[in-house]
Amino acid sequence: MYTPISFTIRRLGFCCWLGLSISAAMADPKVVGKVSFSRGSNAAQQPGGTPRILGNNAEIFVGDNIQTTERSFVIIDFNDGAKVTVRPNSNFSVDQYGQQAAHPQAQLTLHEGGLQTHTGALAKQNPDGLQIKTPLATVKAQEADYSLRICGKDCQEENKAVQDQAELTIVARIVDIKGQVSAKNLQAGGGAVERQLTLGSPLYSSDSVQSQANSYALMVFRDGEKITLQPSSTLRIAEYSYQRPGQPDHALFSLAVGGLRALTGSIGKTNKAAYAIDTPVGTIGIRGTGFDLSCIGSCVSASAADTDMDTISAGQVDGLYSHVWQGEIVVKNTQGEHVLTVPENGYIGGPNGGLWKLPELPATLPDNLTPRPDKDHSVVDKLFVKPSEAKVPTGLYVDVHGGRVNLEQNNARHLEVGKDQVAYAGSPERMAVLPKVQPFQEDDPYLEAGEQDNSDADMAGIPANSCDK
Known part of the structure; x- marks a missing residue:
C-alpha cells in the first residue's frame, strides 16, 4: 500500500525531510535511474516502505511509486537514456526496467495525471520493450517523444482557462x-x-x-x-x-x-x-x-x-x-x-x-x-463574444511529438499514432485519432521543462523546491 505524498507532507509539516530513515526491504531494489530535476513536493515509495522526498540526483528504483503534488513536477533520467517528466498531481510506477536481458523490458504505469516520455536505448532495441500502462490503454513505442494525460474534470477546467486567456489577448x-x-x-x-x-x-x-x-x-x-x-x-x-x-x-x-x-x-x-x-x-x-x-x-x-x-x-x-x-x-x-x-x-x-x-x-x-x-x-x-466552451471527455489523451506510438486496449484493439497526431482512449473500448491538439495540451510548462536545460530553475509560475540540493 502506498502512502499519499500529500498526507505525508501535511503530517511532517515541512518538506526538508531527507534525513529520515527508510525502511530496508528484504533485498536491495535495482537502481534504474535518477532525478535530474525536481520542483515542489515530490516523493517515491517502495511497496510497504516509507515515502522518501525526491530532490535533484535522487535515485529511482524498480518498484518505486512516484507521486507529485499541486504545481510540482519531476524529471527522471533512466539508465538507458530515456527521460520521463511527471506532471503535477500524478501517480506513476516503475514496475519493471530490465535493460540487461536478451529481450529488455520496461513496464511503467501511469495511474493518474500525466507525463512526457523520450524513449531510450531499451525501446530502440526492443520495439515492444517499453510499455506504459494506464487504466484505459497501454502505450508502446520504439523511438518516440510523446506525452500522456489522464483527464478528469481537471482538463476541462484547464481548457476553459486557456480559451479565456486566448480570447483576452x-x-x-x-x-x-x-x-x-x-x-x-x-x-x-x-x-x-x-x-x-x-x-x-x-x-x-x-x-x-x-x-x-x-x-x-x-x-x-x-x-x-x-x-x-x-x-x-x-x-x-x-x-x-x-x-x-x-x-x-x-x-x-x-x-x-x-x-x-x-x-x-x-x-x-x-x-x-x-x-x-x-x-x-x-x-x-x-x-x-x-x-x-x-x-x-x-x-x-x-x-x-x-x-x-x-x-x-x-x-x-x-x-x-x-x-x-x-x-x-x-x-x-x-x-x-x-x-x-x-x-x-x-x-x-x-x-x-x-x-x-x-x-x-x-x-x-x-x-x-x-x-x-x-x-x-x-x-x-x-x-469579441467568448467561444462556446468545448467539452473534454474524461479519458486518456496522447500527443505524439516525434516518432510513432501504438495504443492497445485489452490486448486486442490497436491504434497507431504518428508524429504531430493526437489520440484519445476512453471506456468502454474506445480509441480514435483527434483532428487537433486540445487547448489543455498546448504550451504545457511542465512538459516543456523536460525539453529545456535542467539547470534553468526560473520557470514562471512553477515554485522552487526548497529541498533541492
Whole structure:
C-alpha cells in the first residue's frame, strides 16, 4: 500500500525531510535511474516502505511509486537514456526496467495525471520493450517523444482557462478586407510567423499589419477604435490594453509606411493621453477624432522648408499628409504641438518640421477609395463574444511529438499514432485519432521543462523546491 505524498507532507509539516530513515526491504531494489530535476513536493515509495522526498540526483528504483503534488513536477533520467517528466498531481510506477536481458523490458504505469516520455536505448532495441500502462490503454513505442494525460474534470477546467486567456489577448478583428493583407507578431522575435488575414481574423498587441498594393483591411478594436489600413502600408499595434486586470487602458500604434483612416474608441475618448500614433515626423494625439494620415515616400523630406504651397498641396513632396473629418488631432515633434481641427488639412515634412495648413484636401487623399471607418456598423460586443466552451471527455489523451506510438486496449484493439497526431482512449473500448491538439495540451510548462536545460530553475509560475540540493 502506498502512502499519499500529500498526507505525508501535511503530517511532517515541512518538506526538508531527507534525513529520515527508510525502511530496508528484504533485498536491495535495482537502481534504474535518477532525478535530474525536481520542483515542489515530490516523493517515491517502495511497496510497504516509507515515502522518501525526491530532490535533484535522487535515485529511482524498480518498484518505486512516484507521486507529485499541486504545481510540482519531476524529471527522471533512466539508465538507458530515456527521460520521463511527471506532471503535477500524478501517480506513476516503475514496475519493471530490465535493460540487461536478451529481450529488455520496461513496464511503467501511469495511474493518474500525466507525463512526457523520450524513449531510450531499451525501446530502440526492443520495439515492444517499453510499455506504459494506464487504466484505459497501454502505450508502446520504439523511438518516440510523446506525452500522456489522464483527464478528469481537471482538463476541462484547464481548457476553459486557456480559451479565456486566448480570447483576452485578442485586441482587434478584421471586419472588412480586400486583397493581400498579413500580420506578424514582433514579440515572437525571429520565430514570428506571417499570418494571412481574412474576414474575422484576430489581431494581437505587438502585431505588425502589412497591406499589399490594391489591398486594405478595416480592423475594429475592443474599445471601439476602428482603423482602415490603406494599400501598401504597414501599421504596428505597438501596445494595446483594454479592460485587462491590473493594467491601465492604453493604445499605441506606429505607422511606418503608407496610410490609414482612424476613428477613435473609448480609450481615446476617456483618456486622451493614453492614445497615440507614432509616425516618422512626430506623434499623433487625439481629442475624440476621425482622421486620415498618409505618408508619402519615406515620410520625411529634407527640402520641405524650401518648397512652395502648391507643390506640397499637389502631394509631390515626401512627408506626412493629414485630414481631420471629426474632432481634432495634435501632432507633436521637436517644433512643439501642432493642432488640426475639422475640416483642416495639414502637412509636416519631418521630425523638425513645422505644420503647413493646406487650403484644400491634399492631392494624395481625394482618391482614397478605402472605407472610412465611421461608415462601418460592426457591433463590438458581438466581435469579441467568448467561444462556446468545448467539452473534454474524461479519458486518456496522447500527443505524439516525434516518432510513432501504438495504443492497445485489452490486448486486442490497436491504434497507431504518428508524429504531430493526437489520440484519445476512453471506456468502454474506445480509441480514435483527434483532428487537433486540445487547448489543455498546448504550451504545457511542465512538459516543456523536460525539453529545456535542467539547470534553468526560473520557470514562471512553477515554485522552487526548497529541498533541492
